[in-house]
Amino acid sequence: MNKPWSESWFDAYAPERFEAFTPSHVWAVLGLIVCALLLWLTRGVIRSHKSVSEGIRWFLMAVLFLSEVTLNIWYVTQRIWDAQTSLPLELCSVTLLLSILMLFFRSRWLYPIILFAGIGGALQAVLTPNLAYAFPHYRFIHFFVAHSGIILAALYMTWIEGLKPTWKSVGGAMLFLNGLALIVWIVDTALGANYMFLAGKPSTPSILDVLGAYPAYILAEEVIALLFFSLMMLLFEVLPGGRLYARSGTYKKTY
Known part of the structure; x- marks a missing residue:
């Protein structure tokens, strides 16, 4: 007998399985696009009203914080918390936590990590989710809210707080990725885990499927990350005023 929605939406063993590019997936992606566009189109109004900008900053922090807290509550209450997977x-878990710190401290040091690695990882996750649950399951909602929150946090710091990256920060983001990968690989080896897919590809379809077998796809990811970060930096170069920030070698306000 099927459980009522009030129970199954939170059930770790719910039978509904996620399928990419179904209407619910498309709507989730469109929701992120709409939020980003609204942030861009209203940036002038937000900047000129401190109470509004502060409200959005704290709202994003709350969303990201609650995403992590509720996820662990779900793991524990469903009795599926496991050091190998949880x-x-x-x-994206690391950049989510760093996004909270970035927003709280308005950190110009964490900003390029979230801008490049955070957006890169979260965008790939949103487009090709490693997700087992279909809408309206809690994990579906959590997945897209959390990953969208990472992207919007970086965009907020760019469009509202006025931070801009430099070419040097591209290298810093790559160093961060490789340093994190080394730490996670050590943990994977110790626990027999597969965090960051350093021990194998995910079970669901992803971009890794076209990047070759293990461990070749890890090297391919390095190249793709560098190209993606460089492309993002080029966008800042060609956008109005972008060259000024790139040449300065520092992070400055745009207002």
């Missing part, structure tokens, strides 16, 4: 050691 530690916050995926790239």
Whole structure:
């Protein structure tokens, strides 16, 4: 007998399985696009009203914080918490936690990590989710809210707080990725885990499927990450005023 929605939406053993590019997936992606566009189109109004900008900053922090807290509550209440799968050691889990710190401290040091590695990882996750649950399951909602929150946090710091990256920060983001990968690989080896997919590809379809076998796809990811970060930096170069920030070698306000 099927459980009522009030129970099955939170059930770790719910039978509904996620399928990519179904209407619910498309709507989730469109929701992120709409939020980003609204942030861009209203950036002038937000900047000119401190109470509004502060409200959005704290709202994003709350969303990201609650995403991590409720996820662990779900693990524990469903009795599926496991050190091999539940530690916050995926790239997006790490950048989510760093996004909270970035927003809280308005950190210009964490900003390029979230801008490049955070957006890169979260965008790939949103487009090709490693997700087992279909809408309206809690994990579906959590997945897209958390990953969208990472992207919007970086965009907030760019469009509202006025931070801009430099070419040097591209290298810093790559160093961060490789340093994190080394730490996670050590943990994977110790626990027999597969965080950041350093020991094998995910079970669901992803971009890794076209990047070759293990461990070749890890090297391919390095190249793709560098190209993606460089492309993002080029966008800042060609956008109005972008060259000024790139040449300065520092992070400055745009207002």
